[in-house]
Amino acid sequence: xxxxxxxxxxxxxxxxxxxxxxxxxxxxxxxxxxxxxxxxxxxxxxxxxxxxxxxxxxxxxxxxxxxxxxxxxxxxxxxxxxxxxxxxxxxxxxxxxxxxxxxxxxxxxxxxxxxxxxxxxxxxxxxxxxxxxxxxxxxxxxxxxxxxxxxxxxxxxxxxxxxxxxxxxxxxxxxxxxxxxxxxxxxxxxxxxxxxxxxxxxxxxxxxxxxxxxxxxxxxxxxxxxxxxxxxxxxxxxxxxxxxxxxxxxxxxxxxxxxxxxxxxxxxxxxxxxxxxxxxxxxxxxxxxxxxxxxxxxxxxxxxxxxxxxxxxxxxxxxxxxxxxxxxxxxxxxxxxxxxxxxxxxxxxxxxxxxxxxxxxxxxxxxxxxxxxxxxxxxxxxxxxxxxxxxxxxxxxxxxxxxxxxxxxxxxxxxxxxxxxxxxxxxxxxxxxxxxxxxxxxxxxxxxxxxxxxxxxxxxxxxxxxxxxxxxxxxxxxxxxxxxxxxxxxxxxxxxxxxxxxxxxxxxxxxxxxxxxxxxxxxxxxxxxxxxxxxxxxxxxxxxxxxxxxxxxxxxxxxxxxxxxxxxxxxxxxxxxxxxxxxxxxxxxxxxxxxxxxxxxxxxxxxxxxxxxxxxxxxxxxxxxxxxxxxxxxxxxxxxxxxxxxxxxxxxxxxxxxxxxxxxxxxxxxxxxxxxx
Numbered sequence: 001x002x003x004x005x006x007x008x009x010x011x012x013x014x015x016x017x018x019x020x021x022x023x024x025x026x027x028x029x030x031x032x033x034x035x036x037x038x039x040x041x042x043x044x045x046x047x048x049x050x051x052x053x054x055x056x057x058x059x060x061x062x063x064x065x066x067x068x069x070x071x072x073x074x075x076x077x078x079x080x081x082x083x084x085x086x087x088x089x090x091x092x093x094x095x096x097x098x099x100x101x102x103x104x105x106x107x108x109x110x111x112x113x114x115x116x117x118x119x120x121x122x123x124x125x126x127x128x129x130x131x132x133x134x135x136x137x138x139x140x141x142x143x144x145x146x147x148x149x150x151x152x153x154x155x156x157x158x159x160x161x162x163x164x165x166x167x168x169x170x171x172x173x174x175x176x177x178x179x180x181x182x183x184x185x186x187x188x189x190x191x192x193x194x195x196x197x198x199x200x201x202x203x204x205x206x207x208x209x210x211x212x213x214x215x216x217x218x219x220x221x222x223x224x225x226x227x228x229x230x231x232x233x234x235x236x237x238x239x240x241x242x243x244x245x246x247x248x249x250x251x252x253x254x255x256x257x258x259x260x261x262x263x264x265x266x267x268x269x270x271x272x273x274x275x276x277x278x279x280x281x282x283x284x285x286x287x288x289x290x291x292x293x294x295x296x297x298x299x300x301x302x303x304x305x306x307x308x309x310x311x312x313x314x315x316x317x318x319x320x321x322x323x324x325x326x327x328x329x330x331x332x333x334x335x336x337x338x339x340x341x342x343x344x345x346x347x348x349x350x351x352x353x354x355x356x357x358x359x360x361x362x363x364x365x366x367x368x369x370x371x372x373x374x375x376x377x378x379x380x381x382x383x384x385x386x387x388x389x390x391x392x393x394x395x396x397x398x399x400x401x402x403x404x405x406x407x408x409x410x411x412x413x414x415x416x417x418x419x420x421x422x423x424x425x426x427x428x429x430x431x432x433x434x435x436x437x438x439x440x441x442x443x444x445x446x447x448x449x450x451x452x453x454x455x456x457x458x459x460x461x462x463x464x465x466x467x468x469x470x471x472x473x474x475x476x477x478x479x480x481x482x483x484x485x486x487x488x489x490x491x492x493x494x495x496x497x498x499x500x501x502x503x504x505x506x507x508x509x510x511x512x513x514x515x516x517x518x519x520x521x522x523x524x525x526x527x528x529x530x531x532x533x534x535x536x537x538x539x540x541x542x543x544x545x546x547x548x549x550x551x552x553x554x555x556x557x558x559x560x561x562x563x564x565x566x567x568x569x570x571x572x573x574x575x576x577x578x579x580x581x582x583x584x585x586x587x588x589x590x591x592x593x594x595x596x597x598x599x600x601x602x603x604x605x606x607x608x609x610x611x612x613x614x615x616x617x618x619x620x621x622x623x624x625x626x627x628x629x630x631x632x633x634x635x636x637x638x639x640x641x642x643x644x645x646x647x648x649x650x651x652x653x654x655x656x657x658x659x660x661x662x663x664x665x666x667x668x669x670x671x672x673x674x675x676x677x
Contacts, residue, residue: 046361048649050596055653058587058600059395061402063136064655070140071657073116090144095452099284102147103234106285109148113141114182119152123160123180128409135343135405142344143351143660146462147285149344154230154286155179157336159186162240165332166256166304175258187231187261189291190242194223197475199254200327204243204293206257210314213300215257217241217293225292228469232289233276237262239291240304242330247316253323254330258302261291271296282461332416337470338423339408343401345427345434348463349394351661352434352456354651356441357387358665359448361648377444378647384640387444390437391643391650392606396580397430399587417483421501425480425576428473431466438463445664454662477572478565481543484575485561488544502579505533506540513623517631519638523601525585528608532581534623535615536574542621543567570617577611599646606639 060067074090089105089112097105113119122134134156142149156179163175163186178184195201203224206217219225226232232239238260245255261272268274277288303310307329308318320326360383364374377383404426408419442449442456452458467473484501491498491506498506511530514521521527546567550560561568584604591597612632618624624632643650658666 046645046648048652049646050594050599050649052649052653052655054596055599055650056655058591059398059653060136060655061398062132062405066133067136067140067655070118070137071660073113073118074140074144075657075659077112095458099279102285103287106145106147106151107235109145110151110182119156119180119182121180122156123164123176126164131409132405135340135409138340139343139347143347143656145285146344146348146459147283149340150230150283150286153337153340154188155182155186157340158188158230159238159240161332161336162188162256162304163258166306166330168306170301171258171304185231185235185237187229187236187239189226189229189232189239191226191228192223193225193227193290197472199242199331202242202244202254204241205246206241206243206255207246208300208310208314209297210312212297213312214297215300215303215310217243217257217259217296217298219292219294225290227290228277228288229291230286230288232261232274232291233287234289235266235287236289237264241293245308245310245316247310248314250316252308252316252318253327255308256304256330257298258304259293259296259298269296281464282458283465331420334470335416335420335423336408338427339401339404341466341470342397342404342423342426342430345430345463345466346394346397346401347656348459349390349397349430349434349437350651350654350656352438352441352459353387353391353394354654354656355454355456355662355665356444356449357391357647357651358661359445360387362666363446363448363664378644381637381640383444384644385637386440388640388643388647389606389610389636390433390440391647392603392610393433394437395600395603395650396584396607397426397433400426400580400583401430403583403586418501421480421483422579424471424476425572425579427466427470428476428480428572429576429580431463432473434463435460435467448664454664456662474569477576478561478568480572480575481568482561484540484571485544485547488540492544501575502582503536503540506537510534510537513628515625515628517628519635522609522632522635523605525604525608528581528605529578529585531612531618531623532574532578532608535617535621536571536578538621538623539567539571539574539617543571570615573615574617577615581608581611599643599650602639602643602646603650606636606643609636609639 056064077088077090089108118137121130138149138152138157141152160176160179163171163179167175175184179186190199190202192202192204194203203219203221204217204226205220205224206215208215226239226241229236229239238258241257241259242254243257245252259272260269261274262268271294273292273294275290277290280288300310300312307320307326308316310316318326320329357378360377363377365377365380367374378387404419404422407415408423411419438456438460442460445454445456448454449456471479484503487498487500487503490496498504511534513531513534514527517527543564546564547557547560550563551557555563581604584600584607588597588600588604591600609632612618612624613629613636619626619629
């Protein structure tokens with residue numbers, strides 16, 4: 001299906017929507033005949049070989065009408081109903097706003113969305129469809145304002161999910177509806193100054209006073225202060241406190257309790273001290289704070305007791321006798337947090353690519369013949385090479401993220417472990433990719449990428465935090481490898497087939513890479529999966545052997561694992577990329593024959609081959625010969641040229657409204673002319 005896009009009126013319209021300036025939607029003034037040496041760039045009018053609306057169905061996967069409804073709601077708030085509370089509340093921010101003003105803007109946006117019913121059912125409806133709708137709407141919010149998405153994520157996905165997961169009916173009845181209606185403003189006090197990823201080591205202590213039927217929460221030392229707690233500095237009224245539960249002198253491990261930290265008027269409660277974490281390199285619309293508890297007393301009923309309870313007379317009760325299993329249960333809310341972070345990273349990558357690729361289709365530089373016309377940036381092979389592999393990776397991550405959400409909303413006790421491992425792997429992989437992608441997009445926009453209004457550079461600061469919150473990426477990847485190692489050891493010890501985490505391929509004969517790789521072989525999905533299987537299988541064998549060797553030398557299992565961190569990180573990457581490739585192939589298989597399926601095949605091959613090229617393990621361990629590595633590199637260049645005609649259609653398929661992009665995403669010279677409008 002061939003479509004044409006003409007932009008001139010639409011460009012100005014979107015500029016006005018984006019910046020909230022005068023509402024006259026007149027056409028942008030024409031450039032004078034002498035401007036830019038009589039050169040006027042073309043509108044974005046490249047032909048589409050497929051319908052981007054059809055492609056968007058596979059990218060967004062679910063709740064597309066809901067997404068578009070919320071897009072429209074936010075755009076509408078910028079121009080209409082001047083007496084309405086939300087008037088212009090979604091105008092792009094003044095990037096010189098003080099931190100306090102950014103936080104206040106975030107709250108105004110929350111109130112506006114609340115009034116419009118956006119959060120309806122987010123906690124009180126518990127079924128797969130409701131959960132997917134919640135994911136979809138949060139993703140749309142994040143496309144416009146990362147701080148707003150994080151503030152809502154803490155409230156609904158951390159505080160709210162903790163009450164859902166750890167609480168019982170009494171907690172659900174008391175807290176969920178008030179949370180959904182934002183009567184209660186919740187935060188999630190897990191991280192401490194001295195303990196981030198190592199949650200098991202947190203130092204906050206809770207004891208039980210059977211004389212009064214109350215729990216007593218205490219911060220025994222400075223390193224036990226709760227730190228980086230989103231929402232705590234200004235707005236939260238309540239928090240989930242994670243602490244060591246000490247009953248009758250015996251530590252029962254980490255448990256979760258509800259504590260009020262502010263009254264209805266916003267005053268900090270007695271025996272609680274709160275401080276502001278201060279200005280950050282991004283995400284300043286979120287009020288991160290520090291919390292100290294000085295023997296704060298809370299009712300016994302505030303213990304979230306689905307995992308364990310304490311009787312009125314002080315007896316500890318739990319159906320889960322294994323402390324490790326109890327601890328694992330208390331990490332469940334972090335899974336939904338990692339899923340939302342993964343999706344958020346994908347959409348930030350999409351914004352960067354949509355802007356950089358659209359810019360490269362209007363910006364020209366140099367000529368390739370004497371006195372010839374200047375060439376569009378994206379027609380340079382080097383420019384294709386820097387952006388199109390990142391585009392293919394972003395597509396692969398979109399499909400994998402959709403798969404993760406689907407298995408999460410349909411989760412069972414048996415699937416929780418695979419969801420934990422997948423969410424850990426994807427959170428690390430997607431957020432690392434996003435930071436690399438945004439940096440490349442920023443550079444690909446040249447000087448225009450330095451302007452905050454063009455978003456790409458600004459997004460780098462906003463999303464940098466994702467590499468470390470909800471688990472440091474390096475630690476998460478090591479956790480993934482540890483889980484794979486456990487499956488390996490169990491299979492070998494019991495002499496049984498491999499089962500779980502997609503390792504069933506280990507039961508088959510070892511794949512063999514052909515000595516000479518042709519173009520058709522390189523683009524074959526069987527070759528691609530075989531290469532990924534070979535890498536993962538070999539790295540798992542090497543990792544298990546190295547850990548075993550260190551143990552034979554007298555090291556503990558834990559320290560042997562620490563010493564093998566390089567192989568652990570290589571294996572985590574191999575696992576994640578193999579999962580991405582397989583979900584890409586599964587998605588591709590559902591697409592009917594035609595131009596859209598053909599383009600997906602190009603993207604899938606690009607994804608697979610760029611992974612082969614970029615991971616040194618393929619050469620380090622001899623999976624590819626030097627000649628085959630050269631063949632892979634050459635094929636990537638060919639794929640770039642074949643994807644080039646589809647670039648505009650591929651970023652249009654993201655479904656991000658023009659008003660959520662930036663001026664240079666349309667016509668960079670028109671963007672300069674806007675200043676005089």
